[in-house]
Amino acid sequence: MGQSDDLYAVADFCLVPMGTGESSVAEYVAECVRVLEKTGLKFKVRAPVRSGYGTNLEGPWSAVMQAIHDCHAAVHAKGAPRIATDIRIGTRVDREIEPGTGNDHKVKRVEEILAKDQKS
Template identity: 50%
Template sequence: MKVIVDLCVVPLGVGVSVSKYVAMCQNILEDAGLKIRLHAYGTNIEGEYDQVFAAIRRCHEEIHAAGAPRISTTIKLGSRVDREQTMVDKLKSVEAKLEE
C-alpha cells in the first residue's frame, strides 16, 4: 500500500540545533529510494508503507547511535485505495483551485 507521510523527528538532549540530525534522516530517506520533500518543520515522504516505516525506524536507530538519548517523532499518514495519488498531485489540486 502506498502512503504519504508527514514526518517530524526531534532529537532531545542534543542542544538547540538539530539540523545535523535532520540531515542524517534525510540521507536515510534518500538512500531508501523514497520520494521526499523537506520543509521547514519536517519532511513529506511518499512510498510503500513497509519501506517508509523501515526508513523511519532506521532514522531513529541512527540518531540514537549519534548520541541523542531521546527522540520525539510526529507522523501524519495518509493512504488511498480508490486511486493512486502523489504529493505532486495533491499540491497541483490546491494550486489549480487557487488560480480559479
C-alpha cells in the same frame, strides 16, 4: 488489492531529537536525510517557511515505516538519547497513485484552486 500487497503511503513526519544539549538540530536532520537518500523513496524536507517543519515521504507502507525507523536509529547513533516523532499517513484505494506523485498531486490540486481564486 491482495493480502500481500503493500498500501501506498503518503506520510508527513517530524522527527525531533531531544536531550542533546544543543540549540540546533540541523546535524541530526542531515543524518536523517542521509538515511532517506539511501531508501530510494521520494521525500522532501520542509523548512518552516509556509509549510512548517517536517518531511514528506511516500512509497509502500512498509518501506515508509522502515525509513522512519532507520532515521530514529541513525539519530540515536549520532548521540540523541531521545526522539519524539509526529507522523501523519494517508492512504487511498479508490484510485491508483503513480509512485512518487502522491503528495505533489495534492499540492498541485490546491494550487489550481487558488489560481482560480486569483482570476476571479
